[in-house]
Amino acid sequence: MELKTKAHQHDFYLPSFLNASHPPERRGLRRDQVKMMVLDRITGNVVHDQFIQLEQYLNAGDILVLNNSRTIPAILKGEWHRNGKVFGTNVELRLARKKNDSVWEALIIAKNVETGDCFKFSEAFAAKVVGEVFKSPLKMIQFTLQGKDLYEEIYSMGEPIRYEYIHHPWNLDYYQTVFASQPGSVEMPSAGRAFSWELLLKLQQKGVKLAFLQLHTGLSYLLDDEYAHSPEDHFEEYSILHEDMEAIVKAKGSGGRIIAAGTTVVRALETAAANSTIKGWTNLYITSDYELQLVDGIITGFHEPKASHLDMLTAFIDENMLFEAYNIAIQQHYLWHEFGDINLII
Known part of the structure; x- marks a missing residue:
């Protein structure tokens, strides 16, 4: 060929x-x-x-x-909240790029996500959408934790990114x-x-x-x-x-x-x-x-x-x-x- x-x-x-x-x-x-x-x-x-x-x-x-x-295990799954209402459960967020100790760019696998929406991963761990990324489907998210504490939660709750050729x-x-x-x-x-x-x-x-x-x-x-x-x-x-x-x-x-x-x-x-x-x-x-x-x-x-x-x-x-x-x-x-x-x- x-x-x-x-x-x-x-x-x-x-x-x-x-x-x-x-x-x-x-x-x-x-x-x-x-x-x-x-x-x-x-x-x-x-x-x-x-x-x-x-x-x-x-x-x-x-x-x-x-x-x-x-x-890092860059896939997190959380409950989607807007104005006190639950819009979805087990919604997947893929971390894309760290901006500072608490803010990341992320790909959120859901339609019509808006600035101000929140994603709750546990009682003590959540993230809020704080902005758009220019000419990109990525969103800017701010976690409720930062630095070492944030990484500990990511390692505790996250999964590694896997693409379609990985079946396990x-x-x-x-x-x-x-x-x-x-x-x-x-x-x-x-x-x-x-x-x-x-x-x-x-x-x-x-x-x-x-x-x-x-x-x-x-x-x-x-x-x-x-x-x-x-x-x-x-x-x-x-x-x-x-x-x-x-x-x-x-x-x-x-x-x-x-x-x-x-x-x-x-x-x-x-x-x-x-x-x-x-x-x-x-x-x-x-x-x-x-x-x-x-x-x-x-x-x-x-x-x-x-x-x-x-x-x-x-x-x-x-x-x-x-x-x-x-x-x-x-x-x-x-x-x-x-x-x-x-x-x-x-």
Whole structure:
């Protein structure tokens, strides 16, 4: 089968059986035993391997940059109130982006929600709609709790976001990387999921250095294709420690390669390089005409048709080579999405 592409709208047929609906651990594998397709940026050559063999493709002096943002259970269900009356029960709210210690943007799965409406999750925990989000179905909501107290309630009552290819309510642990430490992502930074501590130790023993940053992922899909906005409309908060950024710049200057574990890491690093700031918000949209300043290689999953992440990959490798490799991945039954296999482009 041939993949058909068009500028910034890469479309192809993905058989449904290639959507990974189960975590590897529920398929009889360790998380680091998923398949890995290694794609050469220059030649387009493809090698098939397992992720546990990653050390064979990285060198001493390279820096592997990981996103240690921790996934929160971003679906809450509550009772919908307006002017003292109950308008609905078990209404679903999907957290989209944190604005401050008590205010979030959220997707409310109900029609005709108005500013002033309240959603009650328990006797002590509720949220009020305090505004609209411009040109978006998202609402601004203010919780009755803030900071640590708010996160405790979210972790107590929430569920992880799951999309239609997930047929079982896997618990939150399956949506975490082993090194996740900073709560804030509403969807898992999934490229890091395949790492185990054993693999990270093997890489360090080889001389590969590790660096961490945080980019808290926002809600990627608003359940309505009418609102499939550009990544330029999608702001995500990132933070990089000064010492880690110094190590990355030093390694780059001395010939080491910077390998990003995921598109979130690429966005954060390239924004930091372009704006000379290690903390802030990014809406960077990377495409084939973008000249990467820091990142030399990417570890990523396989991305669905029309995904903007595919545009980012064309900054690493020629578009035709990329989609020839995707054809091969489909033929070889690589698995897609957060519980799927890995693509190393280097």
